[in-house]
Amino acid sequence: MPYSKEQIGALVRPDSVNKSIYTDPELFKLEMQRIYGRIWVYVGHDSQVPNVGDYHATMIGDQDVVMVRADDGKVHVLYNRCPHKGAMVVPEGNGCAGKFFRCPYHGWTFRLNGHHLAAPMKLGLEGTRFDPASPEFSMRELARVDSYRGFVFASQAADGIPLPEFLGGARSSLDNFCDRAPEGEVVASKNVFRVIQRANWKVFYENLNDTMHARVTHESAIQAARDEVKAEGLEQMPLRLHIMENNGQPYEFWEKLKLVAFDHGHSYMEGIFDPGSIKKDPISHAHYQTLIDAYGEKRALEILSENRHNTIIYGSGSPHTVFQQFRIIRPLSVDRTLIEIQVFRLKGAPEEVYRRALMYCNVINSPASAVMPDDLEVYFRCQMGNRTRGGEWVSQHRYAGTDKPIDGGLVAINGTSELPMRNQFNAWKQYMLAAA
Amino acid sequence: MPYSKEQIGALVRPDSVNKSIYTDPELFKLEMQRIYGRIWVYVGHDSQVPNVGDYHATMIGDQDVVMVRADDGKVHVLYNRCPHKGAMVVPEGNGCAGKFFRCPYHGWTFRLNGHHLAAPMKLGLEGTRFDPASPEFSMRELARVDSYRGFVFASQAADGIPLPEFLGGARSSLDNFCDRAPEGEVVASKNVFRVIQRANWKVFYENLNDTMHARVTHESAIQAARDEVKAEGLEQMPLRLHIMENNGQPYEFWEKLKLVAFDHGHSYMEGIFDPGSIKKDPISHAHYQTLIDAYGEKRALEILSENRHNTIIYGSGSPHTVFQQFRIIRPLSVDRTLIEIQVFRLKGAPEEVYRRALMYCNVINSPASAVMPDDLEVYFRCQMGNRTRGGEWVSQHRYAGTDKPIDGGLVAINGTSELPMRNQFNAWKQYMLAAA
Amino acid sequence: MPYSKEQIGALVRPDSVNKSIYTDPELFKLEMQRIYGRIWVYVGHDSQVPNVGDYHATMIGDQDVVMVRADDGKVHVLYNRCPHKGAMVVPEGNGCAGKFFRCPYHGWTFRLNGHHLAAPMKLGLEGTRFDPASPEFSMRELARVDSYRGFVFASQAADGIPLPEFLGGARSSLDNFCDRAPEGEVVASKNVFRVIQRANWKVFYENLNDTMHARVTHESAIQAARDEVKAEGLEQMPLRLHIMENNGQPYEFWEKLKLVAFDHGHSYMEGIFDPGSIKKDPISHAHYQTLIDAYGEKRALEILSENRHNTIIYGSGSPHTVFQQFRIIRPLSVDRTLIEIQVFRLKGAPEEVYRRALMYCNVINSPASAVMPDDLEVYFRCQMGNRTRGGEWVSQHRYAGTDKPIDGGLVAINGTSELPMRNQFNAWKQYMLAAA
Amino acid sequence: MMLMEEKFDYSTEATKRVAVPADTYQQLSQFLYHEARLLDTRQWDAWLKLWTPDGMYWIPRSRDQQSPYDALSLCWDDDVLRRVRMRILDSPRRWSQQPRSYASRLIGNVTVDGTDSDGCLLVRSVIHMTEWRRETMFHRAGSCVHKLVADGDSWKIKLKRVDLIDCDGAYEAIELYM
Amino acid sequence: MMLMEEKFDYSTEATKRVAVPADTYQQLSQFLYHEARLLDTRQWDAWLKLWTPDGMYWIPRSRDQQSPYDALSLCWDDDVLRRVRMRILDSPRRWSQQPRSYASRLIGNVTVDGTDSDGCLLVRSVIHMTEWRRETMFHRAGSCVHKLVADGDSWKIKLKRVDLIDCDGAYEAIELYM
Amino acid sequence: MMLMEEKFDYSTEATKRVAVPADTYQQLSQFLYHEARLLDTRQWDAWLKLWTPDGMYWIPRSRDQQSPYDALSLCWDDDVLRRVRMRILDSPRRWSQQPRSYASRLIGNVTVDGTDSDGCLLVRSVIHMTEWRRETMFHRAGSCVHKLVADGDSWKIKLKRVDLIDCDGAYEAIELYM
Numbered sequence A, B, C: 001m002p003y004s005k006e007q008i009g010a011l012v013r014p015d016s017v018n019k020s021i022y023t024d025p026e027l028f029k030l031e032m033q034r035i036y037g038r039i040w041v042y043v044g045h046d047s048q049v050p051n052v053g054d055y056h057a058t059m060i061g062d063q064d065v066v067m068v069r070a071d072d073g074k075v076h077v078l079y080n081r082c083p084h085k086g087a088m089v090v091p092e093g094n095g096c097a098g099k100f101f102r103c104p105y106h107g108w109t110f111r112l113n114g115h116h117l118a119a120p121m122k123l124g125l126e127g128t129r130f131d132p133a134s135p136e137f138s139m140r141e142l143a144r145v146d147s148y149r150g151f152v153f154a155s156q157a158a159d160g161i162p163l164p165e166f167l168g169g170a171r172s173s174l175d176n177f178c179d180r181a182p183e184g185e186v187v188a189s190k191n192v193f194r195v196i197q198r199a200n201w202k203v204f205y206e207n208l209n210d211t212m213h214a215r216v217t218h219e220s221a222i223q224a225a226r227d228e229v230k231a232e233g234l235e236q237m238p239l240r241l242h243i244m245e246n247n248g249q250p251y252e253f254w255e256k257l258k259l260v261a262f263d264h265g266h267s268y269m270e271g272i273f274d275p276g277s278i279k280k281d282p283i284s285h286a287h288y289q290t291l292i293d294a295y296g297e298k299r300a301l302e303i304l305s306e307n308r309h310n311t312i313i314y315g316s317g318s319p320h321t322v323f324q325q326f327r328i329i330r331p332l333s334v335d336r337t338l339i340e341i342q343v344f345r346l347k348g349a350p351e352e353v354y355r356r357a358l359m360y361c362n363v364i365n366s367p368a369s370a371v372m373p374d375d376l377e378v379y380f381r382c383q384m385g386n387r388t389r390g391g392e393w394v395s396q397h398r399y400a401g402t403d404k405p406i407d408g409g410l411v412a413i414n415g416t417s418e419l420p421m422r423n424q425f426n427a428w429k430q431y432m433l434a435a436a
Numbered sequence D, E, F: 001m002m003l004m005e006e007k008f009d010y011s012t013e014a015t016k017r018v019a020v021p022a023d024t025y026q027q028l029s030q031f032l033y034h035e036a037r038l039l040d041t042r043q044w045d046a047w048l049k050l051w052t053p054d055g056m057y058w059i060p061r062s063r064d065q066q067s068p069y070d071a072l073s074l075c076w077d078d079d080v081l082r083r084v085r086m087r088i089l090d091s092p093r094r095w096s097q098q099p100r101s102y103a104s105r106l107i108g109n110v111t112v113d114g115t116d117s118d119g120c121l122l123v124r125s126v127i128h129m130t131e132w133r134r135e136t137m138f139h140r141a142g143s144c145v146h147k148l149v150a151d152g153d154s155w156k157i158k159l160k161r162v163d164l165i166d167c168d169g170a171y172e173a174i175e176l177y178m
């Protein structure tokens, strides 16, 4: 049942989307081609492959790819496939290929940029259509690779807008992310969380700027934190509880947050906590000091004042500037998604800033955390409920029709607006139709 | 490959059916629409939701639904889906929603009849197409809900015959089921068995009145019961062995049983054991006494004399009047079915009658019982064998062409007739064609 | 998306095949019909069912079949399906049916050749379309069954070339296999290995004569064997290490091997090790002596000199004459294959010859062996890599265009030629087009 | 009949703590291991002899199930039903045991809880049983209470209660005792 | 706060071998079984009392992870986070516990490794935990080190480190402590 | 070579019952736990030293397999093959160990069966091994017999036989010893 342009167009209304968008495997296949097969997708961070030969094998949509540091010092992104019999050349995960790739099946070798290097006993290939110079006999490179402040993206389409234009306003989050490092650069931590969500990938994107869910979905953690403080007679909420409890802010709090949406599906929401006052909190203060040393006081303050919660880079995932993480969102199937969570060190910042980011991630993002499981549960419930005939549409009515245009995007008139979701599906529709 | 009317019609012959009926996932999808999506299906018993707010979340075909006692005192059946983002509002199983449903994702609330009650921060929805009065913003109720003597059924189609007409002659089994209670009502037990069958759902229906299989399929249990009596030198077969061993009655026994088939696929077979003579057996006698007190001797005898083994309510499952159980049959996929087995207390009858029903169920229907596993095995073997090219048709020839019409159905001339199966597939064909 | 002849034809080029051949479930379904549904497929060995009633239940393609020794003393192959409700009559595996088959569901019985024997209470079937003489009421026999020197094959198509013609030049391997037994017959061992490969079935066939992979894929075992000899200061490589280490022969060794391909996809490669000189090695010597006694010295030498490594019988698997095994290749799904490995005793040969074959199999073919896991890994890697867009074609260029015709096949000019793969896909194309 | 009449003390709470000497603890552990081994190796007769004549084998269907008489149980088997099950498992006509099931029972966390009001010893353990049939693994896990009656220098089982973590789950056939 | 400050000795290598008498070994085993049982049976309060006030619960995210301070951990929980988890598990608004998870923890291979530099006892064990939720079984397996401080005739847990064989795998929600 | 010549006594039935003192039983248990730990933690060399030079490692392929010489075995490994396996597992070119397998072996139900005709001790146990590779869990379960030869105050393994419940099942690669 191939979808016509009209049918796809009809799935997205200005204030709601058809539930089949989350449940139809056919649409998922189309997304793999028209979205993940075309747009810029985050592959990994530069610092994951510091030395020549280092690689990170991962997926873009349904494609196994390998990000590698080649002899030119640049990061390349190749399909993880040997052109001989098709074997994945490196296993999933991280490693070092050495000076070149060597396929484990028959030992064909490839330069780190994927170019054919050698096949054993070459004589047997002479006089045949085998041609070492043809891309048919190399590990193929993805059509386009670029990076923004160390964050490496790739696109499988040769044509299309360049990366900076694609990122648009979301660049400011990556900028602030890196600016928070006195040396202007960040370094990925050694390990990551990987969390399986039994729901469609788009559900996670919608949740990232969904300010209305926090109080309700996370009520058990909010209440537990409050009860703990009370039971233990603590004078103030320790940070590790505050980051749970803060979800319980009254609606008025959420309404005041700034929500900014950008073209191509991106957006961000204003920060919901200050990890600590730069005056009183010793970690924040020490961080501030290193920034002053690096940038001067004005700029340092400017950088730390740019307080954002989740930023969305549609199709890639979500950087969090204040707690230095990047949540990569990988669709696995129509009802299964992998969330991969990286934490970063800010180069030149005190180690405590990194430890605080680890702590935040352990407490909030770990699959064993107080917070994440409830999100996973409601996502799963959406996936299940949307199989039923209990209604055709998924609502995004909140503050629909009130969004204000800004340069390259829209801004919400209220922090509880469902603008980010509408913005995502607007982009989704464009992607799905453009490539039809 | 959409099926035409002709193709579907050709799957069912008067004396046999095409094996693809059990194995083709496309037909399964059609069944979910044309049968489970339309006919009356048993949801649960009234007594499972005694108080306002009590719910029982279950499935009708491929649809997650929730049976709930609303403030009007009536039982409602809703799709288990929040109209906001589509979340299942209550988890699977039983619980109490309190005064209203509240969705765990963003806290939208619904009256117990599903009607929209409130969404937090309503202001954000004003001026949009959101309309609390529109069904698009409520938990949707199934098209029709009705109950028969406490057994609640629902239909997803607004049109169609009413429940009593649908049940037809099978009502007499539900009547006798309840009449066996001195107070005329039954109460579901706290727990149920749930058994997975790796075979198509229709295989179970066919088996329910399949008198020819008992001696063969259950030979190991029959023989073990006999050997036990012999080895232990028992004078008479204790009831817990009798209910196993009785399957081993000679064919002459089965031939004499009455088999009655009704329109819409229903049927029943005559009882195969008397749990105990009302004269000699103390439990039966005590039961009889309570019935005499309630109804008088004549009616009491009449009630207990109506001795039926499995009744089939097509699409719902099988009530067993004498041992007070209801086996609900839930199709999961073309080759996977869930059997859920409820046991009931007869209101006003001695507790021993209930205990006997528990004992019967433990010994016969438990997934760990002597009997059930062999049924599951042969069902699985049918599912496997029907994947092969070893023949196109499944035979229902036994006494084909000899069935005698009665009002609203047919009666077999022999207790080993395959009339009930032919009757089921006749109905199946009508359902599948009517809705085409 | 039904494949046209043109589309199927375009999947196979003279020197490469389209990767979808390994990954498209639609093509897998077609293969089940056009290849496994038609050609001669190995079912099992005569000696697995020595006595009347003995059966071996297995699969041919996607069909459950049972190989049985009937009262006529011959081996029959039936679909494992009861014509009543379709139940598999015997469970998977081996057993003895006794004098006839009896279905566990309702006790219909069948002669050992599948013919209807009896249904209980026959009276109920009289006057209906039930006809015990019609194949519709028997266990259906496969269209054609034949055996070659005890190896039983069946074809699901009534028409087509006879077995000997189908086997063609591959017969010589089965001949040598049996000739190695002084009594000219072999007997299957009591147990088999069964190994799951997470890759398409054709990958295994390609590997069987793939001389270029050994040094690379098995490097860890080769090196470990060498290190062990060195570390322990052994003077010569013991046989159990030699059979691992021999994969590490220099390319020159592999280049010299003879590669012979036959029509219908079959082929063989020359032996890569001599299990032991008939002069020096006591087991080989003893074997030789028994052959001399049976056949005379000249013929004995001739037989033992025919040293072949893997022979391929396309669609069936791979006999190995020197170490007396048959690896049966069973496709399970497009990306899953079962390899079943039988070892044989040579009738009349010393028991040590059999033990050596067991040892070889334990060390090389066991799922827990040093060798098999690396093959399974690269097969899986091919399956994964061929999902990507990293290239459309799988290369078989090595010595393409140089193959020399012989009677009923082709011979390679170099032992590292990919002739056997080209030959397989040439046959594949013919099968897939012939039956279109 | 114990299946329906409430004479049998099916409680598993210790009314009295007892301190057992190290070697008794060791013997109790060995008793449980021995029982498991008899089941693993299909030595049904020997296993049946471990029981008191009135002993009951119980697998509740509900969490913290209070009684076998007011709700369904996966098993609530007296001596007759235990023997019948073993006869069935050995029957050549037990279709659901073609092919057969095989299992491995790991018994651990053995703890002596005390004695009940009749002086029976209450021994608690954890059981993880892995079962194999028709190329499929089944995992059964839960806690076990053995109510034991002294018998010479060993014990007899008066009650064995197995609380599965998935006691209220959906099951395919359960062929074997745990 | 232990979560971020490196004052706490999270090492699990014994610096000194010790020979424990048979009955101590027995008591240590029972201590571990008891702990597992408290978790199996959701006796959170009693479980919380097994800990020293500064005790830390650690499930590393990497193999042979050297420190909780330089990389992510699945859990690195102090007393506050332990208590909060238990409050959450009991909350009627913990959506991810509707339906609830149930688990069975089998503890085995109990070995006394020795003592650390503070004289704490290091006890190593293997844990296989089978967990059940929403008709799905989850298997968690790995090795455990308990760092124990003597407390009267029993012990308190100063550190519990669980190294899962799939510590770097992808997970659905992990609701329960091991 | 033991692989093919029937000199080696691979029987595992005790010909003589023996009563072992409590502390010997304890040491035997610790010996088995130690063996499991060496495998869990990839300490191959130390594990190889647990064996007698002629020791054999056997995983039969059939139920109640009588001999390694008349039918296939999953493993029938002498010292050479044991050492080669360990070399392979450590090889950077073992493709099937990229990514690596990790496993946790729980040993329980330890029972001393007696001695064989050579006076070797026969110790029976149950092993549940959970293995992890490439986001997949594998479960291996069965019974184990160790045939042990006294060696100072410890033992050496003369034969280790592991009977898996799925010994005749279909397998993906089995990389690790149990």
Ligand code: FES
Pocket (backbone or CB within 6 Å): A082, A083, A084, A085, A086, A087, A103, A104, A105, A106, A107, A108
């Ligand atoms: S598949 Fe890579 S070298 Fe052959």
Ligand code: FES
Pocket (backbone or CB within 6 Å): B082, B083, B084, B085, B086, B087, B103, B104, B105, B106, B107, B108
């Ligand atoms: S999904 Fe139900 S309130 Fe949002």
Ligand code: FES
Pocket (backbone or CB within 6 Å): C082, C083, C084, C085, C086, C087, C103, C104, C105, C106, C107, C108
């Ligand atoms: S299915 Fe075989 S006899 Fe009925």
Ligand SMILES: [Fe+3]
Pocket (backbone or CB within 6 Å): A207, A213, A214, A217, A218, A375
């Ligand atoms: Fe959230």
Ligand SMILES: [Fe+3]
Pocket (backbone or CB within 6 Å): B207, B213, B214, B217, B218, B375
């Ligand atoms: Fe039955």
Ligand SMILES: [Fe+3]
Pocket (backbone or CB within 6 Å): C207, C213, C214, C217, C218, C375
């Ligand atoms: Fe190989």
